[in-house]
Amino acid sequence: MTASEFFHMGGYAVYVWSSYGLSAVVLTWVFLSPIFSRKNIIKELRMKYRQQQRQQETPENE
Amino acid sequence: MKLPAIVHKFSSPKNFYTMSGKLIPWFVWGFLLTLIAGLYYGFFVAPPDYQQGESYRIMFVHVPAAWMSMFIYMVMATSGAIGLIWRIKTADLMASASAPIGAAFTFLALVTGSLWGKPMWGTYWVWDARLTSELILLFLYLGFIALQASIEDPRNAARAGAVLALVGVVNIPIIHYSVEWWSTLHQGATVTKLDKPSIHITMLIPLLLMAVSFKLYYLASVLMRARGEILLREQNSRWVKEIVENDSK
Amino acid sequence: MTPTTGSAFIALIRRDLMLSYRHRNELLNPLLFFVIVVTLFPLGTSPEKQLLQTMAPGVIWVAALLAAMLSLDSLFKADYEDGTLEQMMLSPHSNAVLVLAKIISHWLVTGLPIILLAPLLGLFMYLPSQGIYTLMLTLLLGTPILSLVGAIGMALTLGLNRGGMLLSLLVLPLYIPVLIFSANAVDASLAGLEIKGQLYFLGALLVLSITLAPLATATALKISVE
Numbered sequence: 001m002t003a004s005e006f007f008h009m010g011g012y013a014v015y016v017w018s019s020y021g022l023s024a025v026v027l028t029w030v031f032l033s034p035i036f037s038r039k040n041i042i043k044e045l046r047m048k049y050r051q052q053q054r055q056q057e058t059p060e061n062e
Numbered sequence: 063m064k065l066p067a068i069v070h071k072f073s074s075p076k077n078f079y080t081m082s083g084k085l086i087p088w089f090v091w092g093f094l095l096t097l098i099a100g101l102y103y104g105f106f107v108a109p110p111d112y113q114q115g116e117s118y119r120i121m122f123v124h125v126p127a128a129w130m131s132m133f134i135y136m137v138m139a140t141s142g143a144i145g146l147i148w149r150i151k152t153a154d155l156m157a158s159a160s161a162p163i164g165a166a167f168t169f170l171a172l173v174t175g176s177l178w179g180k181p182m183w184g185t186y187w188v189w190d191a192r193l194t195s196e197l198i199l200l201f202l203y204l205g206f207i208a209l210q211a212s213i214e215d216p217r218n219a220a221r222a223g224a225v226l227a228l229v230g231v232v233n234i235p236i237i238h239y240s241v242e243w244w245s246t247l248h249q250g251a252t253v254t255k256l257d258k259p260s261i262h263i264t265m266l267i268p269l270l271l272m273a274v275s276f277k278l279y280y281l282a283s284v285l286m287r288a289r290g291e292i293l294l295r296e297q298n299s300r301w302v303k304e305i306v307e308n309d310s311k
Numbered sequence: 312m313t314p315t316t317g318s319a320f321i322a323l324i325r326r327d328l329m330l331s332y333r334h335r336n337e338l339l340n341p342l343l344f345f346v347i348v349v350t351l352f353p354l355g356t357s358p359e360k361q362l363l364q365t366m367a368p369g370v371i372w373v374a375a376l377l378a379a380m381l382s383l384d385s386l387f388k389a390d391y392e393d394g395t396l397e398q399m400m401l402s403p404h405s406n407a408v409l410v411l412a413k414i415i416s417h418w419l420v421t422g423l424p425i426i427l428l429a430p431l432l433g434l435f436m437y438l439p440s441q442g443i444y445t446l447m448l449t450l451l452l453g454t455p456i457l458s459l460v461g462a463i464g465m466a467l468t469l470g471l472n473r474g475g476m477l478l479s480l481l482v483l484p485l486y487i488p489v490l491i492f493s494a495n496a497v498d499a500s501l502a503g504l505e506i507k508g509q510l511y512f513l514g515a516l517l518v519l520s521i522t523l524a525p526l527a528t529a530t531a532l533k534i535s536v537e
Contacts, residue, residue, distance in 0.1 A: 001106065010116035012181050019120045019174040023127070027279065030166045034286040041293050045306045048297070146530075201484040208480055212471050221534045222467050226481060229463055229527055233485055236516070240488035244495060 073150045075292045076301050082285040089282035093275050100271030108264045120178040121265075126273040128171035128192075130280060131199060132234075134164030138206070139231040142224030151295070152288070154220035157227065158210055159287035163280055165203035172196055191242040198237050202230045216295060316404045320412045323399075327416035330389075337385065342424050345378035349432045360437045367436035368446065368497035369490075374432075375425050375450060376486050379457040380479060382421040383465045386413065386458075387532070391469050397536050406529035414462050414525070422454030438497075445500035449493035452513040459524035460485050466531035489516060 009016040072078060104122040111118040138160040145153035175193060176186045187193070206223055213219035261269070296302045314322070331338060352370045353363055390396040400406055429450055433443035464482035468474035496509035 006105065008116075009119070010110060012115065012117035015117055015177045015181055016120055019123055019177045022173055023123045023170050026166050026170055030163055031279070031283050031286075034283065034290050038286070038290045038293070041290055042306055042309050045293065045297055045302070049303060049306065198484050198487060201480070205477075205481045205484065208477055209467060212468075212474075212477055218534050218537065222531065225463070225527055225531050225534070226467060229460075229485065232519075232523065233488070236488045237484070240491045240512075244491045 073152045075151055075155075075296050076299075078152045078155075079289055079292050082289055086282050086285050089278045089285070093278035093282060096271050096275035096278060100268045100275055103264075103271060104268030108262075108268055114182060117178065117181040118265075120174055122268050122272050124171060124174040124178055125269060126276045127167045127174060128196065129273055130276045131164055131168035131171050131196065133277070134160050134167060134280060135199065135203070135227075135234070136231070138164060139224075139227040142220070142227045145220055146224040146228075152292075154217075154224070155288040155291050155295075156284060157223060158220060159284045159291060160280075161203060161207050161210070161223075162287075163283050165200065165207065167276070167280075168196060168200045168203055172200065189245060191238070191245040194241045194245065195234075195238045198241070199234070202233075206230070313403060316408055319402070319404045320408055323409055323412040324416045327413055328419065331385075331416065331420045334385075338382075338420050338424070341378045341382035341421060342428060344381055345374050345425060345428060346432065348374040348377060349435060353435065363435075364437045364439075364501075367433065367438045367442065368494040368501075371429065371432050371436060371438075371446060372449075372453075372490050372494045372497075375454070376457065376483070376490060378425060379421065379454060380461060380482055380486075382417075383458075383461045383478065383482075384475070385421070386417050386462055386465050387469055388465075391536070396532070400529075400532060400536060406532065407525035410462065410466075410528045410532065411521070411525040414458050414528075417462075418455050418458040422450075422458055425454055426450045439501065442497050442501045445497045445506060446493075448510065449496050449513060452510065452517055453489045453493050456489050456513070456517050456520045457486060459520035459528075462528045463524055463531055466528045466535060469532070469535040489513065492516075 007013060072081065100122065104119060108119070110116050138157045141153040141156040141160070144150055145157060172193065175196070179188065179193075180186050206226055209226055210219045210223045213222055293302055293305070349371055352366060356362060356366070387396060390399070399409055402409070426447055429447050430443050433446055438446065461482050464478050464485075467481065468478045471477060492509045492512050496506040496513075499506050499509065
């Protein structure tokens, strides 16, 4: 089909492209969110481990 | 009931983490390839429908999404059951990681179905047996997610979720059957075109390609979520500490 | 000599009934809710007989669902809060059997009154006597299912802070088949059609619930009580 036919989808463009567009947005978001979380998790854990190390290195310094 | 030793080997969080790390790229590539193939076939090879014209192409996301919504629920319930009965942590993780993905597919099935319904039936919503069952499925997913979110202890959250998911599984055929009964008795809506399609092969191929593509997507996504959760839960173990230290990003 | 499970079962029912009797004021609340909600519909739509009669089965049944759900609070909460529940679960008797006993006594003081109130509400909604008869039949089969399935939800949300809202989200989707078949049965009876199919289905759901719900509830209680 021609490019214009592709975009028009026989007059149903709104429905077809909204469906595919929404699907793309939702599935991308669901896919990317664990990737972003992982970065945060690593950061948080790193900070936590450093904290734990510091607490160990200065024991009972009342 | 004793499980074969091999299951125990894969059920350790560390092994799961390592193995899934290797599998994920394969799943992602597979997903992308089948996605492109399916979309190309679906838009450029499959002809317009005799009655619905071009609008039927929504089917290539709508139907696979609906299939995934049911498939993922079964995986969720099954892994929940495995975690409940044999107390395998990674099974618990699979269940809770699957839930948001399943809910997303259910939501997409409903919305794309609605968008397909407007040109097809003239209305965005109709209390058709399938739409209604799918809506209730969305409630079951959201209930599962809400329940797990409200329980602090991860072990208890997993067990409670598993019980709920299993009760839901028993209910899914009941709900589906009741809703079908109810909607055939209130028949006023036109019969769904999907009911008896003798589907043309050029339409079947992209449909199956998209279905496979979504499955690979699910596998990649669920493993990524599960891995993140493993890092948190096993944070006091040495192997996690090593991973965090060595992570350059 | 340890008492048999059978006698423990009966003893638990008697105990719960006695406790309910002592707190009988609290029992009225869900029932009043039931009546008030049904009353709201004519007020919110129209007092016209034809309309109300058409809505009657669904409206009364939805109100019954909501009232049943509200009444679930009295099922395990009190015993959970004072530690009795934990003690019960430590007993040598099967937890599922004890749970069934509690559900039965709960139904006797919540579900049964709902059934008895049905004729009054049928009157409010202009339901003819044939419809009222079927309504009571469906409530007789359905309210135990509501108690049984509701017990699972209650057990799952027992320890949680705002468990009430979550309970509705969990339990209402599971109530839907009961609603559909019951309301439909009443509709069918008004039209003079057969209702055997719907009643058999409700019966099947009841049997399924009696068999499985106590087990699921007992498992959920174990999780919540820890």
